[in-house]
Amino acid sequence: MSTSPEMPYPLDLGRLDDDLTSPQLAAMYRALVEEIPAVLYINGPQENSPTLYVSPRTNEVLGLPPQGWYDDTWSTHVHPDDRATVDANYVAALRHGASEAIDEYRFVRPDGQVVWLHDSIRVIRDDDGSPTLVQGVMFDITARKRSEELLSRQAALVERIAAVGQRFTQLLLEGGDLQAILDALADIVSAPVVFDDAARQLVGFATTAAMDDARLLEVWASHGHRGHVPDVHEECVWMPVRLRHEEWGRLHVLTDGAKSATRGAATDADGNGTETGTDPDEIDVIATDRAAAAIGLWLLSRQDRVALADRARSELIADLWQGRRWSAPDALARSRSLGGDLDRPVLLGVAVEFGREGPPAGSGAPDAATVRLLDSAHAEIRRFASAEGLSCMAAVVGSVCLAIVGFSTEAAARPVLGRLGAQLESLSRAESRGRTVAVGVSRPGSADGLRRILTEATDAAAHGAHSVRASGTYHSADLGLRHLLARLGDGPELGRFVEDELGPLLAHDATGRAPLIPTLRAFLDSGGRKSTAARTLHLERRSLYYRLERIEKFLEIDLADPSARLRVEVAVQGLDVLRQRRPGYGEPE
Incomplete structure (x- = not known):
């Protein structure tokens, strides 16, 4: 590879003024070449031919002295991502007889700056078409490329x-x-x-x-x-x-x-990592x-946008009640983000349910009157907690108002919740036109047992609203059998027991004909006294006797037998628990 910067001037300059001597012509040509804001170069005709001449602008444009061309240093500065393409395009121009070729690529100056080059070459051929020289000119088009990149980015952004x-x-x-x-x-x-x-x-x-x-x-x-x-x-x-x-x-x-x-x-745009x-x-x-x-x-x-935070609380409590999504630490963090810090030594679940005719709560959407009562109970619980300085998270979930209340000690909890129950009963008498309000209270628990305390509270409230049918505060710890059934309700055992004992009756009631389960419940709640059950159901005794006979026939039992009556009583209470947890369970479609 030649290291001489002397140019052999092989170019055919054509006819020039006869007064110009060859030295004058060379000086003019050199001045013209050196003033052009570009890099001009001449290579030999072969793929690996050395550079024969390069203009001094190479220093200004590429940051390399002319010597960097003669020893082929310049090629190592072509951007690594473009080098193979540049080489392939140059070779293709020589091999395939092209007289002109244009390439655009990136060049990394010694100072690290990346510039874009427009490299145009012209292959000079002899009369036989064989290449004799390659003339090239390079322009710095970095400004144009960056403008194009900016426009492209702006278009993509739009x-x-x-x-x-x-x-x-x-x-x-x-x-x-x-x-x-x-x-x-x-x-x-x-x-x-x-x-x-x-x-x-x-x-x-x-x-x-x-x-x-x-x-x-x-x-x-x-x-x-x-x-x-x-x-x-x-x-x-x-x-x-x-x-x-x-x-x-x-x-x-x-x-x-x-x-x-x-x-x-x-x-x-220059290929730099950022x-x-x-x-x-x-x-x-x-x-x-x-x-x-x-x-x-x-x-x-x-319309209810003001209650958006309340809806978020409702979703959290519903998730906790159903055992979805939240671990204990995450539930505590989420409660804090909603304004209710439940990180307290003693937590109790509170549920408020309003009595109504028909099946227990959870078996369908509440009517408008119940919705108003639940909203009033929710507001009252929050006012009460604020006045008492309690940590509380409350929300309406379906047809029950649920709350988790935090206390410093277990001893402080029962009297405070007794006052809350009294206030809710007073509220009910003022707004519900005589409907019963049952306040269910769980046993004490911690953040690890949030689902349990909510389940116990709802079971206690359902017991008061639909079994006892009297306003009052009902504690899960006082429920005995109902509490045991509630714990069994988490698994399949209770469902199998209810189906074994009441399956034929449930199948009958599912047909849409006059249901018999309410008659059986009224008979059991009256302690087996038929006259009391008839008054509760507003039936003549003869109609009650007929229904009881049908129940005995369906279940193949004698209701006068204490052991048989005990089994079906447990099954009916189990059915109430299941309906509380699985809305629509065993009901006519």
Whole structure:
């Protein structure tokens, strides 16, 4: 490979003015070449031929002295991702008889700066078509490339923004709720999302693979009450959710420590690796803004938007009651985010149920009058807990008002709950037109037994509302057999026992004809006194006798036999427990 910078000037310059001498022509040509803001070079005709000449602009454009061309140093500075393509294109131009070829690629200067080159070559051939020289010229097109990249990014950004807006609009049009909006936002920004109300209570959230429920609640415990001043360096992106110019709550994207696990390195227009870190990008901010607007529209479309935090509490308590989703630590963290710290030594479950004709609660949606009573009971429990300084989480779940109340000692619990029961009974007399109100209270428990205390409380309330049918406070510890059946209700044994004892009656009642289970229950509740049972059912004795005979025939028993009557009494109480836990169990369709 030649190391001489002397140019042999093999070019055919054509006819020039006869007055110009060859040295003058060479000087003019050299001046012209050296003033062009580009790198001009001449190579030999073969694929591996050395460079014969390169203009001095190589220093300015590429950061390399001319010597870097003669010793082939320049080729090692071609961007590694482009090197193979550049070599292949040059060889193809020589082999396939092309007279001109253009290539664009990246070049890494010795100072690390990446520039884009437009490299145009012309193959000079002899009369036989064989290549004699290769003339080339390189221009720095970095500014143009970056402009193109910027325009491309802006076009992609506009397209993504439109898609984000359309996604939230489509969600609302399809009837999507708050959780659907939060899930969509978390998916777009690849980070956990939190929505809180004006009281800074966590109303809803969506997690990602990088942060589960427990971790999010832990982060939110310290993050939720911090002051949020708009700042690009904030550890979260947040937007206010406004209803009629009033801030209802805030929507947060927790970027701190969350995105780094889900977002890797990015590549800029020059191919340089850049760490995305946890800083929000334009899409995060715009998506959060669109989601906040979607939540505002969703809230405006709901008449009960003021009770959104109550609905979140209801979902939590329903999950705990059904044994879904929450471990003890997570449940405590979630309760704190909803304004009810249940991290207390003694926890008791409280259930309020209003008596009505027919099957126990849980066997269908409550009527409008019951809904009003349950809402009043819920408000009264919260007022009472606040006045007594108690830690309390309360919500209406189906046709029962449920609460978990925390105490410092077990001794303090019973008298306080006695006062609560008296206040709820007083409320019932004022609003329910004589309907009974049963307040069920569980045995003491802890955060590890939240499902148990809720189940015991609902069983005790159902016992008072539908078995005793009298207003009062009923403690699970006082129920005896009912408490035992409630514990059996978690497994299959109780269901099998009820089917064995009452199966034919349940099959009969399922046909839609006059049910016989209520008659059997009234007879048992009256202690086997037929006259009392007839008055309770508003039947003539003859009609009652006929029904009892049919019951004995279906069950193949003698109700006068104490042992047989005891079995069916236990089965009827077991049926009540099952219906409390499985709405619609054994009822006519």
